[in-house]
Amino acid sequence: MRGNSQKILIKKGRVYSPGAGISSEIDVLIHEGIIKRIDRGIQPTGAKILDAEGCIVSPGFIDMHVHLREPGMEYKEDVGSGSRAAVSGGFTVVCCMPNTDPPIDNASVAEYVFDRGVDEGLCMVLPHGAITQGRGGKALAPMGEMGSCRAMVRGFSDDGSTVTDSEIMRRAMEYARTMDSLIISHCEDVSLTAGGQMNEGFYSTLLGLRGIPREAEEIGVFRDICLSEKTNAELHIAHVSTAETIMLLRDAKRRNSRVTCEVTPHHFTLDDSYLVTYDTNLKVNPPLRSRADVEAVLEGLADGTVDVIATDHAPHALHEKETEFDRAEFGMVGLETCLALVISVLVENGVLSLEGALEKMTLAPSRIMRLERFGYSPLIEEGAPANITVFNPDFEWVVDPQMFKSRSKNSPFAGWKVKGKVIHTIFSGRVVLENMEVKAKLE
């Protein structure tokens, strides 16, 4: 991580650091990319001042699950627009999925994406690699080579698809364990989901849309937990959406399995009754589930079954969404609404404390992704590299996708009145978002 000679003073914010809770008003001085001092009444000699009154000063957010679409689908998003969206949402690290064209299934594509992130210089862009070559589910991709290249790939996933062949998944886990890699599983029994458009249930019947049964996810989750326990490989379950999945994970954790999981803001906020408008921005995979599933997911967040909040930021162009429901692409953007939903839905309703929610966006993903390999720290303490998000938890705003920095605007939250907004983001000791404006890279 490159240093920066800029001197920054964050004034009068309340500092959150995992394990230490939230402080009272205090100043944070940053110099040469490092947090130099945390104290009251620091003199701003020669420093750029960032006002943080009424704000929380948090470690930068980490998103384990985004789609940046580069290479191959730059009309939806690229590393540049994705980075701008990320820092607008307070993220200093984003891990991008390999379902690009060509897919990230070898070291050269992984290094390309990683280097593009470095060039943009707004946040850390860490590519996940594909489990299988071409994401085809047939032959293993070179995890060792991807792991030892510049991008130091740790997470492997065929996200968007599932590794249907259990034998291949078993061998992938054995191999990943040897390489000290993490398997991130998109769980879906595709024979149960063919043609599916939304959660199977009363609403799919009412709307005449083909259903995607919960069991399609649960069968996949159960299989992968079994294989992880057999092989002792580290497994991370992506975008959990059903009550039964939460139970399977709760039980696995009770057995001390090496299993972690994530949920998305849309899965903890929305249920399938919203689909009555046929808004294609609500078409996601896994689909929005029933209210009972949403409640179970919230319980999983509250009791610690769910480790991580990740957005599954999935940009799509207007013409791919402004079409018949069954022809629309799956996915919604999420980087720029994540914090607001976390605060408005989880914190305001007492599902999680603010500290508890932030931990799932900072410390937990940092641990799972082992970001210390990059010299990254998810803490705010003197001597730590400065990756910081300053946000106002009480700031009320109305979501307007046209204001998003992401190239795509496919959000169903347009018009929602929400609470919580990122004001400043500091990456590697440099201000990349100041007063909600992205700061172009210094030449």
Place this chain on the structure above:
Amino acid sequence: MSTPDPLKTGVSKTLKFDPLMHSGTRRHLLSINDLSSEDIIRLLDSARSFAEVSKRPVKKVPALRGKTIVNMFIEPSTRTRMSFELAAKRLSADVVTFTAGASSISKGESLKDTAKTIVAMGVDAVVIRHSSAGAPRLLTQWVDCSVINAGDGMHEHPTQALLDLYTMRERLGKLEGLKVAIVGDIDHSRVARSNILALNKVGASVLLVAPRSLLPAGIEEMGVEITGSIDEALQWCDVLYLLRIQLERVSESRFPSLREYTLQYGLTQTRWSRLKRKPLVMHPGPMNRGVEIASVVADEVEPVITGQVAAGVAVRMAVLYELLGGPTGVGGSD
């Protein structure tokens, strides 16, 4: 844990439903749920007076003279397309019909662009048949005219339900308290969905007759009873509504074979002749003789089924008149 209902907390969103068939804004017919029971009865009454028009030597009234209606049939259809076309013509509207094969849709134009193009030509209503559920609702966002759903995917076919209710009411003299059994592939049937909604609204009771593999999830929550036995249904019902069975459901493993379907769920000659009290048999067409209904039985009940077709024109005249004609929907002839 309490449910954080976004509608009641810091997050809020107004769910936008389309304007219903009430005066004021632009009016559409997208779903039976757009109609109240009073709306349904009013439309059926209005259809009765329009039915009379079709019996005249000159089958035409000037009710919609100067109005332009586009029939947009993105999915193939014969009877519904002809029925809407005749309904429009008998109301003296100008009507243009286009089908998917002969349209810009087949050249890859999006539904949005196609719709905008059509409406730019000055159109009062679009009647749309589409294989995608929700397409008519989508259309209302893009066009500044009335939209009428003529069948969208597995979602709904509201005018079919109205003509079915019309037929039941004319034949049996009432709707409230009527016992209607719907037999067959409920899962794929927009006709079944619209009929269930409409029958519930007017106070009829609905029994679905099918193997579980042909029933969609959560259908019970729509207010129906379910049985796996057609014989039980035949003892109970006033109306036996048969749905068309398609061969491809066999390859989808919905049931083992057409032969087995006929044995379990077909209105066979044996079942029919055994009945002391015979129900009104209805079918949305086209019938598969020898599958859901024996040919002999089909011949016997044919007047009812062709009656449904005739009612279709009258009901669609009533719908078009209600949407385009004036403040109230009664009495189309002048």
